[in-house]
Amino acid sequence: MSKKKIRLDLVSDVVCPWCIIGYKRLERALELVADDIEVELHWHPFELNPKMPLGGENLRDHLAAKYGTTKEGSFNARAELTQIGANLGFRFDYFDEMKMFNTFKAHQLLHYARQFGKETELKMRLFSAFFGERKVIDEDAVLVTEAVAVGLDQAEAQAVLADERFAEAVRAEELEWVDMGIRSVPTFVFNRAQAVSGAHEPEKLAEFMRIV
Template identity: 40%
Template sequence: MQTLKIDLVSDVVCPWCAIGDARLQQAITQLDDEIDVQLEWHPFLLNPDVPDDGRDILEHLSAKYGRSEDEMKAAQHEIMAAANELGLNFDRALARRSWNTFDTHRVLAYAKEQGCDGAFNRALFAAYFGRAENPTDANVLATIGASLGLDGERIREIVAGEAYAEQVEREVAHWQSLGVSSVPSFIVDNQYLLAGAQPPATLADALRQIAAERSESA
């Protein structure tokens, strides 16, 4: 079986990242035993300029995209419908606030060392879109971490301090230097960029094609 490495550049406050990951998992299922996919998550800061207390989501999106709040609300309903089709919990997506997730990614760097950053990312998607929780809050992060077997007190220490800050800054800058300017971005075998939350069948076909090209060039 051929192995493909996928680097997923993502932010936990990005709805299409949650949808993109879920669609990728469906694509992997469609591939059956054809390809072994090794997935690695990487940080992206969707809202680096948002203040510490966050911002109302519709106000934020309206200002960001230059559209009315009613237009953005309608767009959010479309995103919620897409998420619901995948079985994702987006029940409180309209009640959420936008956040600067730099501290969140520092905690995720710790989780990555412990081998559970994928599960942590998915749990944060559920907390943020499903329950409108603050994904930068130390208590939220510690609770989720503890549920995954991590040290909740260590997570609180990370949020309160500067641990992993340089690592996150370095990773964010690295992917930006390679041209990643939006998320989700899937980089396959350090060469092929699949941008956006594409349908599962499209992702599966793209991975098959990449695997075939890699085999031919081997």
């Protein structure tokens, strides 16, 4: 019997902790349905903080201003995320001076990586760079280093960031998903018909894939 084929569009940002948790849970969900379902994954950009200036802002200060998060709430959230990540094989390394960054440049580089089938690899590198390696991911040099790490050309990656050749395409793609009603990430869209927001457990994601 042939496998059921599903198109899965995943809208996310690389500074969103629940996005990497959602993806790691998706990996486990895919193992649960591997015998019956074949999934074609497509990543899409979303900016949590499109107006964030280069250089970023202290993460605790940012969350306090944006969501009213207290220091105690921040501490508890970081501990929870760190434990969830560890259970999924992903390392969160939160620290007091950690900043939130603008990700528009990162999304442009991811768009470039898509042409070479390297988008998922680069996405994983950027998640790890930001959450686990204390890297400043709005800096060109850092982004280019991560691009090279997944096998992309250094000079071409530098040129992509310098001339912003994909800036318009990224903006258009972001707007497309916002226009479809997506306001939070991660959002999983199955067969362009059913959208599910949040980092659901593997079993729940597997259930969505079985019934879509």
